[in-house]
Amino acid sequence: MADKKAQLSIEGLDQPIELPVYSGTKGPDVIDVRSLIDSGYFTFDPGFVSTASCESEITYIDGANGVLLHRGYPIDQLADNSNFIELCYLLLNGELPTEEQYKEFDKCVRNHTMVHEQIANFFKGFRRDAHPMAVLCGVIGALSAFYHDNLDITDPSSREVSAVRLIAKMPTLAAMCYKYNIGQPFMYPRNDLSYAENFLYMMFGNPCEPFEVNPVAAKAMDRIFMLHADHEQNASTSTVRLAGSTGANPFACISAGIAALWGPAHGGANEAVLMMLDEIGDESEENIQRYVDRAKDKDDSFRLMGFGHRVYRNFDPRAKVMKETCDEVLEELGVGNNPKLKIAKRLEQIALEDEYFIERKLYPNVDFYSGIILEALGVPTNMFTVIFALSRTTGWVSHWNEMITKGVRIGRPRQLYKGHTERDYPE
Ligand code: CMC
Numbered sequence: 001m002a003d004k005k006a007q008l009s010i011e012g013l014d015q016p017i018e019l020p021v022y023s024g025t026k027g028p029d030v031i032d033v034r035s036l037i038d039s040g041y042f043t044f045d046p047g048f049v050s051t052a053s054c055e056s057e058i059t060y061i062d063g064a065n066g067v068l069l070h071r072g073y074p075i076d077q078l079a080d081n082s083n084f085i086e087l088c089y090l091l092l093n094g095e096l097p098t099e100e101q102y103k104e105f106d107k108c109v110r111n112h113t114m115v116h117e118q119i120a121n122f123f124k125g126f127r128r129d130a131h132p133m134a135v136l137c138g139v140i141g142a143l144s145a146f147y148h149d150n151l152d153i154t155d156p157s158s159r160e161v162s163a164v165r166l167i168a169k170m171p172t173l174a175a176m177c178y179k180y181n182i183g184q185p186f187m188y189p190r191n192d193l194s195y196a197e198n199f200l201y202m203m204f205g206n207p208c209e210p211f212e213v214n215p216v217a218a219k220a221m222d223r224i225f226m227l228h229a230d231h232e233q234n235a236s237t238s239t240v241r242l243a244g245s246t247g248a249n250p251f252a253c254i255s256a257g258i259a260a261l262w263g264p265a266h267g268g269a270n271e272a273v274l275m276m277l278d279e280i281g282d283e284s285e286e287n288i289q290r291y292v293d294r295a296k297d298k299d300d301s302f303r304l305m306g307f308g309h310r311v312y313r314n315f316d317p318r319a320k321v322m323k324e325t326c327d328e329v330l331e332e333l334g335v336g337n338n339p340k341l342k343i344a345k346r347l348e349q350i351a352l353e354d355e356y357f358i359e360r361k362l363y364p365n366v367d368f369y370s371g372i373i374l375e376a377l378g379v380p381t382n383m384f385t386v387i388f389a390l391s392r393t394t395g396w397v398s399h400w401n402e403m404i405t406k407g408v409r410i411g412r413p414r415q416l417y418k419g420h421t422e423r424d425y426p427e
Pocket residue numbers: 231234264265266267269295296302303304305306307308309310311360362365366367
């Protein structure tokens with residue numbers, strides 16, 4: 001049912017076209033353009049700047065005011081009071097779990113952490129020096145070959161099993177990507193450890209000696225997981241939805257999401273931030289200013305990585321929490337004097353006071369600080385985006401599940417054709 005009506009007048013048409021307008025619980029109203037095709041028109045919106053591709057109840061972002069809500073709860077409240085497993089339950093199910101539901105869900109995730117033993121052989125087909133994101137993309141896509149017992153996407157309980165499998169196995173597979181890369185043996189998961197502890201154990205432990213997980217590192221890692229868990233219809237989530245709209249299985253859809261996340265304009269930015277800080281290298285004022293000037297120069301392709309966001313035009317609320325965590329972690333790990341952090345802080349300061357960045361509303365985003373924390377925790381740069389993918393898996397499966405539950409038509413955008421008109425093949 002339309003809440004309002006919009007009228008579209010087009011030169012040459014006798015009558016304006018009437019279009020329904022719907023209101024969400026928050027955010028701008030949307031004009032339903034689905035019937036436009038009956039009048040012979042398409043809409044044109046490359047980059048989906050003004051287009052809502054679906055109806056969703058999972059996450060809300062108000063970019064102008066720096067608001068991020070998951071199922072209505074502000075991200076800073078969740079980061080302070082909740083944990084990643086509870087957030088996964090919330091994103092998937094719509095409500096916070098009771099104590100009993102939490103215990104059951106947590107146990108279920110812990111029970112699914114191990115991966116099919118044959119997957120280790122699958123890894124061996126990759127070069128050791130391959131980028132871990134390339135390996136992750138392939139391995140996640142291959143999961144449907146290992147777990148084909150629950151691939152009936154029309155069955156809600158099959159969808160639930162696949163969602164839990166993905167959330168539970170991602171840390172194991174992400175750590176395997178790292179271990180394979182550095183030539184160490186894979187570590188089996190330990191189900192007595194929490195989600196974040198277990199990931200750190202599988203990353204940094206080895207079979208030759210006991211490994212104590214640092215509680216500061218585990219807390220920071222859990223926070224990183226939470227702050228990356230979901231972000232409504234971003235490029236990778238939209239990719240998962242588009243792939244899922246064809247009826248493809250969830251493992252294939254998440255693999256497509258991982259591929260989309262890899263780009264430096266999206267999840268690859270946390271890796272790009274560290275590469276940029278490395279490139280800047282020298283912390284002198286003139287050197288840093290030189291890079292800021294390069295970022296402003298339209299003839300130079302250099303951009304300040306970790307700055308700017310399509311939706312946030314005030315501040316990124318995740319970056320605020322991440323910055324606090326960053327300060328805490330570096331202090332507690334005793335690496336507060338890290339030269340890269342000094343460059344990062346100066347860059348942030350210059351950019352926040354510079355007309356170019358102020359005018360364009362370019363603020364540090366979540367990736368600006370997450371890279372610095374990950375580096376302080378000893379995570380190599382090429383694993384940063386893998387950790388983003390691990391965290392975002394819960395958002396991806398929640399959106400995929402919501403889409404199937406609500407019913408979906410195959411996603412099939414149209415185009416403005418600017419090519420040749422029909423012509424004859426030369427004789
Ligand atoms: N450094 C310098 N200039 C910039 C930057 C930057 N990081 N970001 C945007 N601009 C300029 C851009 O050149 C343009 O200037 P003008 O109006 O003079 O042509 C203006 O700001 C608007 O930029 P845009 O490219 O039209 O904005 P967009 O919404 O299409 O792109 C973005 C958003 C995030 C891709 C972009 O800001 C960017 O490339 N940032 C660096 C990469 C990054 O940190 N990405 C992580 C995003 S947060 C994590 C995630 O959600 O994946």
